[in-house]
Amino acid sequence: MRILLVLWLCLPGWVNAEIYQWQNADGSKHFSDRQGGWKCRNRSGTDATGCPVAEAKKLDIKPGHDFYRVKTVYDGDTVVLEDGRKIRFLGINTPEVQHRDKPADAGGDEAKQWLIDTLKNTKVRLEISAEKTDKYGRTLAHLFTETKQHINLQLVEAGLAAVSIYPPNLLYVNELVKAQDQAELAKLGIWGRPEYAVRPVSRLTEAGHPGWTRLLGKVVNVRTTRKSVYLEFSDAFEARIERKWLDLFPDVNSYLGKTVEVRGWLSKSKGHLSMLIRHPSAIKTNTVF
Template sequence: MTILFTHLKILVVLLCLPLLANAEIYEWKDAEGHKHFSDRPHPDAKKITVKPGYSYQIIKTVYDGDTVVLEDGRKIRLLGINTPEVRHRDKQADAGGDEAKQWLINKLQNTKIRLQTDEELTDKYKRTLGHLFTENKEHINLELVKAGLAEVSIYPPNLLYTTELLAAQHQAEQAKIGIWQRPEYAVQPVSSLTEAGHTGWTRLAGKVSNVRNTRKSVYLEFSDKFVARIERKWLFLFPDVNNYLGKNLEVRGWLNRNRGRFSMLIRHPSAIVSMK
């Protein structure tokens, strides 16, 4: 019972450490060698350093509008958003890519940030996934969306700040600022798809002529050239997909080509917009 009680005391103190970050914490051992912690002095106790629940860091490098490198070497991919690509070797920059990168450089100069992660810590490229906040409590991911420099791109199970991000995107889109005023990102009819397809993030609109089910996915068929695919494991996030049948919809994302047909993976219902 004594050992259990001691462990419980340690647990309580450790849970409270973020609240006691500016207080003095003391550690000591009793005659049986069990550790004790307290915010009050005790004979033979030593002070220990309490690290807060998060720390601020300096940005070392800004790769583009949604990817940075921290001073500790971690490469961070901002969650919940996507900015246009900047120039990579032989690939030209997407419209708005340089603007997003420069905005981020300017915003992060002479400031420190803290990182907040979500369900998935890294992506397939080993980049750390998260939201960045400045010392002034500015949410960088959100500010990029507000400025019209990024579109919302939700990747379940990472759903933190989805409501805030989508509200900011709606305002930027209605105000036609940033990418929302660029012809490169205007919605295009599905019927305009050619054999060349489309590189980068795009918006397509058309009527759903069929809803097809397979073991792993549900397909919203717009034409013999294009389908939107929803993985079954994320269907619980969506309304009844059968209600999409016969509706005019806009879908947002990246095109993939397979067997002469284009498809777009829809990860979250926010990538589907009803057309009036």
């Protein structure tokens, strides 16, 4: 199998670093990268009348200025600082290292060793995005060294990490996506490994695939529910987009009938496989074998 060409699905201005928050009548909080003129979407997930949100407020995201020494490197995207805080790197995901009886993913040990070598004899400062911690209590951050190295970005540039955006944490999305584009084209790190080659949806089995993966197939239907929009590839597989993040995506119906690549983690529910897509950077088009 040989990948000849990979083109990004058009990435318009929704991948910038400014984040705005607003609250609707039922108290639900929403985030976007535009202060006004959010798209209203009808039940089918398509655009309706433009709806400016005058009360949307820009989140005040301040970079940290204090530097800390890293005490422990757990893996390529998780460290512990000298003050005891566990830090999960924002915007990226590196392959897993060995955990108990679970073997390391391809490239996991390389990412960890790169991080150990890079952080040796230096300190880091943290830059927080919209959310300070995750559900595990880990601090979410971009790391910068005393010499202004952006660690998250450099891992992507070296092909040691894939971009993994969790809205509303949208800081440095432009830079991360551009770096990944270049690493993929150069087949650096994970992008040159057969374990991470794109797989046709038609070859999926009921067992699915462990860990982060890339799947290619044709979107044959777009289905909507109250909470999500589903891109259906077959009776056995679909990609899910939560409606609260639709403002970040182009019109979901534009995917219908197209062959696209989706990347992420598979889950199994009610006899079929599903992949949660949190950001448009996890959907690509025109992947040719």
